[in-house]
Amino acid sequence: MTGDDPLPARDPSLEAVLGPVLDEATAEIEAFRKGPALIRFKRSIHGGMEPVTELDLRLQDLITAALGQAWPGLPVIAEERRRHLGPLPDDCLLVDPLDGTAPFLEGSSCFAIAVCLVRSGVPVQGIVDLPAFNVRVSAAAGSAPAVTGDVERLPAFASDTVVTSPRHTELATRLLPGLPVVGVPTASVKMTLVTLGRARAAAYLPAARGTAAPWDYAAAALAVHAAGGEVRDPTGRDLARTLPTRLDGWLATSTAQFPADLQPLMHTHS
Numbered sequence: 278m279t280g281d282d283p284l285p286a287r288d289p290s291l292e293a294v295l296g297p298v299l300d301e302a303t304a305e306i307e308a309f310r311k312g313p314a315l316i317r318f319k320r321s322i323h324g325g326m327e328p329v330t331e332l333d334l335r336l337q338d339l340i341t342a343a344l345g346q347a348w349p350g351l352p353v354i355a356e357e358r359r360r361h362l363g364p365l366p367d368d369c370l371l372v373d374p375l376d377g378t379a380p381f382l383e384g385s386s387c388f389a390i391a392v393c394l395v396r397s398g399v400p401v402q403g404i405v406d407l408p409a410f411n412v413r414v415s416a417a418a419g420s421a422p423a424v425t426g427d428v429e430r431l432p433a434f435a436s437d438t439v440v441t442s443p444r445h446t447e448l449a450t451r452l453l454p455g456l457p458v459v460g461v462p463t464a465s466v467k468m469t470l471v472t473l474g475r476a477r478a479a480a481y482l483p484a485a486r487g488t489a490a491p492w493d494y495a496a497a498a499l500a501v502h503a504a505g506g507e508v509r510d511p512t513g514r515d516l517a518r519t520l521p522t523r524l525d526g527w528l529a530t531s532t533a534q535f536p537a538d539l540q541p542l543m544h545t546h547s
Contacts, residue, residue, distance in 0.1 A: 291394055291402045292415040292423070294347040295340065302336050302374075302390060303408045315400055330382070336374035340392060342519060348394075356492050365520055367398040373492040376461030386410060389465040393495035398520040403496030405465045406432070414469055416500040422472060433475045439539065440467045440479045450481060450509050452541040464489060464527075468497035471529045472504045479544045483511050483526035491521030498529070506531045511543040 307334045333356075341353050354365060355372035365371075370392065375381060377388035386409035394402040401418045412426035434440070435457050441449045443460030449460045459476075461467050468481035481489055494516060498508040502517030508529040509515055516527060528543050530536065 278483070288345050288394065288396070288402065290415075291392060291404050291416075294343055294390060295404055298339050298343045299404070299406045299408075299413065301391060302339060302406070303411075305332060305335055305339075306408050312530060315529075324539050330378065333375045333378055336390065337372060340372050340374055340390070341396045344372070344392070354492065357489065362490065363525065365395065365522065367395070367520065369395050371395065371492040371495050373465070373490075376465045379444075380462040385462060387461055387463045387466045389463060389469070389497075391465045391496040392490060393492070393499065395495070395521065399518055400495050400499040400521065404471050405500060405501040407466065407469065412469075412473075414472060414497075414500050416503040417497070418499070418503075420503060422500045422503045424473065428473050428475075431470065431473065431475050432461070435479060438476045439526055439542075440470055440476045441542075442467075442481055445480070449480065449542060453538065456538070464493045465497040468494065468501050468529045469510065469529050471496070471506055472500045474504075474531065476534075477531055479529040480539075481524075481527050482542060489524040489527060491523070494524070494527060495521040498527075501529050501531075504510060504531070505533060507531075507533050507535065509535065509543075 281398040318350060337355050341355055344353055350365050352369040355371050373391040375388060376391050381388040390406040392404045393400050403416045406413045410430045410473060412428060414422050414424050416422040438457045438459055439453060440459050440461040443462055446458050446460040463482060470476040471479050501508050508517060508527055510524050511526050526543060528539060
């Protein structure tokens, strides 16, 4: 199977399975915003500390319960309550119940819920839900992405804009003289902006060790690919056609041919 093969007939639609659950998740997010934020810190799979809330855990439980009913026996690899990550099985489901918890807690709208189905070692279905913008992107191998909601609610930039993590904007600006660079938190949000034509490219600059987890990018990378673009890591690996793993960086572009002027983004360490 390749990333362009049609969806296996045995698999239900992620959108059909998760649509009602994601609507419930949006209500949970709105309720959390109105109440006191109970925040803890956890040790991530990268070894550092990062925030986690009861909302993260609640959303994960909602999503994984629905996935378990639709795909009984299929491994569900979810972010929360996980300290270690080994190689993924060739068939699994990846779940990030709240991609961008830190920006969410700071009041940013740039957070997402991301789920990806992996079959035979490649992503075949993905959903990226952007609750703050009421926009949802569903992608399946071999099909154009399906979008619900008003895309005009999303941020839009000049046609040649590259979006990066906020802490990488200064370095990216030096690497791309003459191109506009804008800081946008959250991997799946950045890639979704590329998917929907709101930015030319998005990048997470290489770091000293793998800091992008499979659930951070797999669903959104499939959406970029389905829209005619590509997402590659610094080695050139196509992230929509290979088994997700931890990464040292990635570059998403709105076209299948990687522009030479963006290559410096993948050849440096932050």
